[in-house]
Amino acid sequence: MSGLSLKCGDCGAHLRTVEEAQEHAELTNHSNFVESTEAVLNLICASCAKPCRSKTESELHTKRTGHAEFVDRTAESSKPIDLEAPKAVPVESTEEGALGETSQSGEMAVPEVNKSLLEELESMGFPLARATRALHYSGNSSIEAGINWVIEHENDPDIDEMPMVPINMKIEDAKPALTPDEIKIKAHELRERARKKKEEEEKKMEREREKERIRIGKELLEAKRIEEDNERKRIIALRKAEKEEEKRAREKIRQRLEEDKAERRRRLGLPPQDPEVSKPAVAPVVQEKKSMLPTKPATKAERMRDCLRALKHNHKEEDAKVKRAFQTLLTYVGNVAKNPDEEKFRKVRLNNASFQERVGSMKGGIEFLEFCGFEKIEGGAFLFLPRDKVDMAVLNIAGSELNSAIANPFFGVL
Structure with a gap:
């Protein structure tokens, strides 16, 4: 069986003629073409007569326009492919002659459109192929419909390709042409309408x-x-x-x-002391004025919390430095808790520039480390936490209080 199309071995596209294969090669740099017995699809939209060469193209057309009925004329238009390169079209060919040419198969041609509407669209700056496609697919009815179609389909990949329709299709007579001023007004109105529609969609999004x-x-x-x-x-x-x-x-x-x-x-x-005798004598009750607040010794967690509150209060205008000090203290405590046997994590040089900037210069930072068990040694040059005094419970309390101070935006406000 003779070949009905040329298939690109690189991307799998089917092409009707050698000319299409050459254009495909120029656009994609693909050069591996073979003759195929599978014909290129010719699906004609029953609503607007737009030809589609593949299922994908017909699905895109359906999604864009809502047209879902297609007539399969692949068998009618499929012809054995001519492997000879087409002859060049003379430059002297008139524009009207180009519009009237038929496809290589003899059954497809450029659609006839109203020449006056076509000239008006070209005078507005639209290319010939785009103006022809707009008039054809808008029903060849008016300049307004054509411009509206161009605005809605300006992102189509084939917008500047000349449309092809069956040769026996006829175009209805067009409505009277508009004046140049009316054309400009209509074009401006359509663009404004498209702009407002786009703005509304953007506002909705x-x-x-x-x-x-x-x-x-x-x-x-x-x-x-x-x-x-x-x-x-x-x-x-x-x-x-x-x-x-x-x-x-x-x-x-x-x-x-x-x-x-x-x-x-x-x-x-x-002799062993009698438990009853060992009890201390009951002292006479003396009426004293009692405080309204109960007194109790402060726990380790409360002392740490008070220290952090004082640190934030002393530097209440420097929130960033306070937060950095809390994070640095949390790092020191976390390093000791994770590596209690490492002396480098349990010893801090007080005159270290980084330590002084982050913690040492903040009133209350060194006191918090002392609550965690650190002690000043070597004349106050270092803070050191002996290994036998590492208390995981105290370190956990310190980490909890620091996390609370960092995460709570109202910490130390009252």
Whole structure:
């Protein structure tokens, strides 16, 4: 069976003639063409008679115009391909003759359009192929319809290609031509209409984007609130555990004192002390004016929190430096907690320029490290945390308080 098309071996495109293959090669630099027995599709739109060469092209046309019915005339237009190169068209060929030429198959030709409308479009600066395509696909009805079609399809890849239709198609008579002034007014109105339509679409998209930003912002705020609630619950649980630990420690100390006292009485040969007798005499009740606020010793976490509040209050006009100081302190504490055996993380040179800029110059920064267990050595030249004094519980409390101070925007305000 003789070949019905030329197939590009590089991209798989099917081409009707050698001339199309040459144009394809110039555009894409593809040079691997073979003869194929598969014909190029010829799908004619039943609504506007636009020819489509492939399923993809017909789907794009349907998506753009809404036309879904096509007539398959592939069998009618398929002819054995002529492998001889086409002869060049003489330069003297008239424009009208070019419009009347038929395709190589003899069944497709450039559509006839109203010449006066075509001249008016060309006078407005539209190329011949674009003006012809606009008049043909807009129904060859008016300048307004043609310009409107050009504005809507100016991004089409084939906008400047001459349209081809079956040779037996006829074009209806066009409406009377408009004057040049009317053409300019119509063109201006159409452009304004297209501009307003585009602005409305952009405003609508901006509203949708704003709604999306608001939704995301609400989700972030809710996530932050949940995280802060969880952090507060964790801190409360940590403080409760600290109080229980202190209570157990006091009870152990009391029991040890009782045991030491009983041991001393045994060595001295004294009888064991009666628990009832050992109780101290009840002192007379003295009516005193009591303070409205209960007094209790401050815990390690409270002292650290007060230190950070004082640091922020002392530098309340320097929020960036305060936040950097908190982050630097968190780094020091985190390094010790992760690497307690590394001495370089447990020793800080006080006259170090970076340390002085970030922490040393901030009133309260060195005091916070001392609450974590650091001690001044070598005449106050270094801060050092001995290995046997590394308390993971204290470091965890310090890290928690620093994280709270960094994350809470209202920390230290009141």
